[in-house]
Amino acid sequence: MAKLSGESINIKHCLTIFLFLIILTIVCFLTGGFSSTNYSFDPYKAYGKWPTIILYIMRYITLIHLPIVICNFLGIVMFNTHPSKPKLKTSPMSLPSICFRVVTKGKYPHLVNRTVDKNIKTCLEVGLHHYQFEIVTDSPIGLPNNSCIREVVVPSTYSTTNGSLYKARALQFALEDEVNILSDNDWIVHLDEETVLTESSVIGIANFIHDDIYSFGQGVIIYTKEEIVCWITTLADLVRIGTDYGRYRFCFKCLHRPILGTKGSFLVVKASVELNVTFDFGVDGSLTEDCFFALKAWMRGYTCGFIEGEMWEKSPFSPKDFVLQRKRWIQGHLKTLFCKTIPMRYKLGIFFIVLSYFTILLSIPNMVLVPLIPLPIPQTVSYLSGFTGGVMAFLYVFGCIKSFDYRRLGLFKFIFLCILPILLLPVFITMEYCAVVLAFLTSGGFHIVEKELPKQLLI
Structure with a gap:
């Protein structure tokens, strides 16, 4: 574990990791990771052959993201998430x-x-x-x-x-x-x-x-x-x-x-x-x-x-x-x-990044499908699926924590901004998948994004 400097910094880091664990627990619960129910029914009879195959593919495809998710998890928990301002080591x-x-x-x-x-x-x-x-x-x-x-x-x-x-x-x-x-x-x-x-x-x-x-x-x-x-x-x-x-x-x-x-x-x-x-x-x-x-x-x-x-x-x-x-x-x-x-x-690593581009649309709906459409599935898979979803959800929340100051915004607005990206995930996924479709249907090119602020925002 990296050395954490300063008592207040330690507290911030510990609270951040505590929040991380809460989010992981919630998502694991939603994906059936803590369910002890042994589903012994035949899903092929309950849902039909092809719907069942598609549902199983969607459950297992989440595991493709694990290498990247594990790197994200380790980067967050192993080092101080709220480091103090660095000090010059030399003239x-x-x-x-x-x-x-x-x-x-x-x-x-x-x-x-x-x-x-x-x-x-x-x-x-x-x-x-x-x-x-x-x-x-x-x-x-x-x-x-x-x-x-x-x-x-x-x-x-x-x-x-x-x-x-x-x-x-x-x-x-x-x-x-x-x-x-x-x-x-x-x-x-x-x-x-x-x-x-x-x-x-x-x-x-x-x-x-x-x-x-x-x-x-x-x-x-x-x-x-x-x-x-x-x-x-x-x-x-x-x-x-x-x-x-x-x-x-x-x-x-x-x-x-x-x-x-x-x-x-x-x-x-x-x-x-x-x-x-x-x-x-x-x-x-x-x-x-x-x-x-x-x-x-x-x-x-x-x-x-x-x-x-x-x-x-x-x-x-x-x-x-x-x-x-x-x-x-x-x-x-x-x-x-x-x-x-x-x-x-x-x-x-690039191979897994490319895979994540094309499979994330199939992975996200699991948070809704798992509790609504149960499947006989190893509990380890449920844990890992929940872990993957929890880490990805936390990254958005953590981005808010590092971006906005609750003392300036007020606690209510700050909490709302932390939750909002999770609610907007379908919008973000839609934008990402529009990019995937365009990547396949159109030729390459180096698009220059707009960078100059409108004049009225500079006044």
Whole structure:
């Protein structure tokens, strides 16, 4: 068990785990895990042959999610869910140069300017010295003339050796000999256009670099700390906060292998590693270049670690953008899974992620079907099904706990927000499955989600 710092932090963590156990117990009860009834009837006579077969498939298919669910469970219970703000381990003056790299199409110059300005102020507040924000863009943005800012425009005629596309193409251009200005000992922090640094994330990055144990690392991203443009997509993204603290934290902090991939922002990589692995993966690695990079780095023997602190981003501004974003992820993971340049032993985690995309619609109805339509089934299966459903439900609740402050909202509104994502699960599942259908029916492409806030929200 990781050391928990501070009495109040211990209490918060213990209360969180207690809530986790309550939710697991409730869901296990609903799925028949605690039922001692021995159903001896013949379901084929009671329900018919094909309905019975379908019901059994739906019950057992839940077990497909177990590897990912176990990683989420261990990430939550093994480490402090409410860590205190990290403290600097060394003087910022002693750190190597840090390049905060942002890739953009150039569609949102005002957003990029505002975000870079915010992030520079945060770096100054922490006392960071050797750093630069490098904006790699397809179209000139017109960033201010500042020694802390470098604008890199990717020529329209540029193509990589292996024909990489989209963001991977821009990232590869930044690594070319005539463009790259980093030395092997410098570090690169990958950010999205709207990613906002916090003091805790900058300190976490500084400590990670100072320790210099792992070649790349990942941290937590929160989606509710600034303006919430679309509540439906924001609530749907709460599960991503849970998976950051769950499966990603377990894989990065315990196994030090990106078994379940990684994300493209709050990704910290040593420059020598990025120059060695590169982003020139061809078409197969162009939709989810972050996941592809992590697996390629793992193949070359590099290890990863978890970075303390959190960064802030916004969820998609509409259900349409949400669906198209997920569609790209699904197609990218499929291309990664079937790519011949990565051995299968490195892609087992991606295999289970892909399976979860296509089976979750059959798994969720079990919470209703189990009490209404009983089946003779081993109690162990019922326990495991309840465990799977309970963990997934808790990840949404935990996302709320990490996102909203009950002292500011009031206890009633806070509890309502914690319950609301569970009630909206059918909506979230519908959006996810629209993405699955689109992934099969339409060709690939790197959809750029809306990121510039409407003017009225900026007043």
